Amino acid sequence: MTDGVVVALDVGGTDIKGALVGPGGVVRHRARRATGAGRGQPAVVASILDFAGTLAGRARAGGWTARAAGVVVPGVVDEELGVAVKAANVPLASVPLRDLVADRLEVPAALGHDVRGGALAEARLGAGRDADHVLFVPVGTGIAAAYVAGGAVLAGAGAAGELGHVVVRPGGPRCGCGARGCLEAVASAAAIARRAGRPAPEVVARAAAGDPAAAAVWRDAVEALADGLLTVQALLDPQVVVLGGGLSRAGEALLGPLRAALRERLTFQREPRIVGAALGDEAGCLGAGLLALALGP
Amino acid sequence: MTDGVVVALDVGGTDIKGALVGPGGVVRHRARRATGAGRGQPAVVASILDFAGTLAGRARAGGWTARAAGVVVPGVVDEELGVAVKAANVPLASVPLRDLVADRLEVPAALGHDVRGGALAEARLGAGRDADHVLFVPVGTGIAAAYVAGGAVLAGAGAAGELGHVVVRPGGPRCGCGARGCLEAVASAAAIARRAGRPAPEVVARAAAGDPAAAAVWRDAVEALADGLLTVQALLDPQVVVLGGGLSRAGEALLGPLRAALRERLTFQREPRIVGAALGDEAGCLGAGLLALALGP
Structure with missing residues (x-):
């Protein structure tokens, strides 16, 4: 995966953080946009998918290939099924976000929980x-x-x-x-x-x-x-x-x-x-x- | 492993429980002997190894082959190294019990913790x-x-x-x-x-x-x-x-x-x-x- 990257998204109540991440967790590019949680679920899901698409485009423009995508969200997450079950501060209820992102980018995708994702990163790359x-x-x-x-x-x-x-x-x-x-x-x-x-x-x-x-x-x-x-x-x-x-x-x-x-x-x-x-x-x-x-x- | 069994030992403060266990956790034979914890570490280790040997002999006599051995002990156990580190009610301090049992029986062996072993059994075979x-x-x-x-x-x-x-x-x-x-x-x-x-x-x-x-x-x-x-x-x-x-x-x-x-x-x-x-x-x-x-x- 020498010129491969993955699209990474962290969906929060206020904003969505995005990145292109290379092997070993090296961040090649980072971006951020408002979640707009008040606009309701369809608009938030559209924002997430659109942002993922923008990041994949940015990868192509940089000469990289987006090989996969990862998304973390707050609340209750079914990681096996790839479903955002519910969250207090983001309007995501029973959304099959993994498959939606995979379909949009045409790459394999994973859905995780924001705190567990943060823990994984701190444990492998951080403190x-x-x-x-x-x-x-x-x-x-x-x-x-x-x-x-x-x-x-x-x-x-x-x-x-x-x-x-x-x-x-x-x-x-x-x-x-x-x-x-x-x-x-x-x-x-x-x-x-x-x-x-x-x-x-x-x-x-x-x-x-x-x-x-x-x-x-x-x-x-x-x-x-x-x-x-x-x-x-x-x-x-x-x-x-x-x-x-x-x-x-x-x-x-x-x-x-x-x-x-x-x-x-x-x-x-x-x-x-x-x-x-x-x-x-x-x-x-x-x-x-x-x-x-x-x-x- | 149709006619294979494993030798299983649970070392407690009062007695050592032993069994021959077949595929799927079916118990073919069970036995028990006193730990004799008051006799000190060398005697307790000798009892464990001797009991393991007796069970392996019982397997041969029953027409089975003892393919592996598993031992669980109380206290602190280093499962990766196969060492009984310390225990309150059994005199086992830094004993490489996994390798001792493997050497005695000339089969692969595993060492585990008694409560974690019990949990595994209840989770897979029990309640x-x-x-x-x-x-x-x-x-x-x-x-x-x-x-x-x-x-x-x-x-x-x-x-x-x-x-x-x-x-x-x-x-x-x-x-x-x-x-x-x-x-x-x-x-x-x-x-x-x-x-x-x-x-x-x-x-x-x-x-x-x-x-x-x-x-x-x-x-x-x-x-x-x-x-x-x-x-x-x-x-x-x-x-x-x-x-x-x-x-x-x-x-x-x-x-x-x-x-x-x-x-x-x-x-x-x-x-x-x-x-x-x-x-x-x-x-x-x-x-x-x-x-x-x-x-x-």
């Missing part, structure tokens, strides 16, 4: 590339997780990885899902902002500057994250935990206290390395590219 | 045989878990499945591992007995008969198990949960209230089927047999 067992945890508006073992993502029966809904504070704050004390209700960027009455990055800065109210909210969030990671460590035993999403931009202000809080809680379990994501918001698109590259020459 | 994503949870002196996805067991980086040490009661009872509020410290048969001052089966019987003290301990245990399963459901999304171990002999007295308690806690997660184990204490040995059968003809 987890030297480990066999990698947990990827994007912390933003919500909290999710995906586990990569030996280069393959664990999907469970389709809905694995809901780390945000592990109960860490029984009887605690009400979560959007209806339960109380979910990790996401304490430690997501949205929960931090709601509890502190200001955006999460500002809470981090104020906590660092010694503001006691901000420090309390931040400490609660870090301790809840440590409780969640302790549970994952017992159940899945990852070697490396890669933190991504908006909150991970706090860098060492998050990673340092989180490592300390987890270390305090471990008894017999292995201490994982806790590191920041390396691929930023390109992880999902690279994951889509890896899924397409895995379809063969 | 989870109609599902692709099966969680096996033996509840006895301790609580463990192993997850089988698409016929393969998830081992993490070697120490996955410590469901007993998921914290379900922050600040709760002290666990043997040093932490507080681990599931095992509330809901194992040992914890139930300790809290009620009588053996777990008696607690179950008394709770059913309306004894309020026994009923309170039993309810606590069932609710803690439901909390633990809720966490697993969010993270791993199993279709079927197979309860094994001594406590599962309580049957519907456990399964009924546990199903109700989990249902009450689910928000968006799938409700798994919760069933009792089908293979009893033969699951580990059958799992060892499946590992051996997977080594090929």
Whole structure:
């Protein structure tokens, strides 16, 4: 596949990230367009297919051949059937997106889940590339997780990885899902902002500057994250935990206290390395590219 | 492999279960001998190898050929290297048991973990045989878990499945591992007995008969198990949960209230089927047999 590339798409609530990815995950070209989620499902599907076609055209213009396509979407995804089942922030319900993309481009296609795609990319090309067992945890508006073992993502029966809904504070704050004390209700960027009455990055800065109210909210969030990671460590035993999403931009202000809080809680379990994501918001698109590259020459 | 069998061994703290297993997991012969754990590592290793030899001899006498061997042991197991790393109740520390058995019998051998072996057997041959994503949870002196996805067991980086040490009661009872509020410290048969001052089966019987003290301990245990399963459901999304171990002999007295308690806690997660184990204490040995059968003809 020396002059072959794959078309990669990461469909989000706000925009669709696109790329042409070559062997080894090298990005040859990147582009982005608005999802226009408010326009409804037919328009969004048309945008995705049109964007895929544009990227394939760009490949031809660059002297490459688009050999396959990979698409990742949020929500519930049936990877075997290639169907986007449902999502909270993108109007895709029971859409056979894999086959639609394959038909449009006349190449094999793969459909994946955005977080699992991001996990695959971080595990193979990013912050987890030297480990066999990698947990990827994007912390933003919500909290999710995906586990990569030996280069393959664990999907469970389709809905694995809901780390945000592990109960860490029984009887605690009400979560959007209806339960109380979910990790996401304490430690997501949205929960931090709601509890502190200001955006999460500002809470981090104020906590660092010694503001006691901000420090309390931040400490609660870090301790809840440590409780969640302790549970994952017992159940899945990852070697490396890669933190991504908006909150991970706090860098060492998050990673340092989180490592300390987890270390305090471990008894017999292995201490994982806790590191920041390396691929930023390109992880999902690279994951889509890896899924397409895995379809063969 | 029409007249081929494999030698299967499940090494426990009290006894070693042995079997000759044919294609499809059919048990042709079963035997058992004392582990003699108190005699120290060299004697235990000698017992294992001698028992394996006896079983291979029994195969020849029955007109079968022993084509491979599988051994499962408790504790920490390096399945790739075939080494029993350490265990709490059997004196096996860094023993290359796979190669020792292979050398003794002059056939290929596999080494596995007892709970993961039992999970494999329940998933392929037992209570989870109609599902692709099966969680096996033996509840006895301790609580463990192993997850089988698409016929393969998830081992993490070697120490996955410590469901007993998921914290379900922050600040709760002290666990043997040093932490507080681990599931095992509330809901194992040992914890139930300790809290009620009588053996777990008696607690179950008394709770059913309306004894309020026994009923309170039993309810606590069932609710803690439901909390633990809720966490697993969010993270791993199993279709079927197979309860094994001594406590599962309580049957519907456990399964009924546990199903109700989990249902009450689910928000968006799938409700798994919760069933009792089908293979009893033969699951580990059958799992060892499946590992051996997977080594090929």
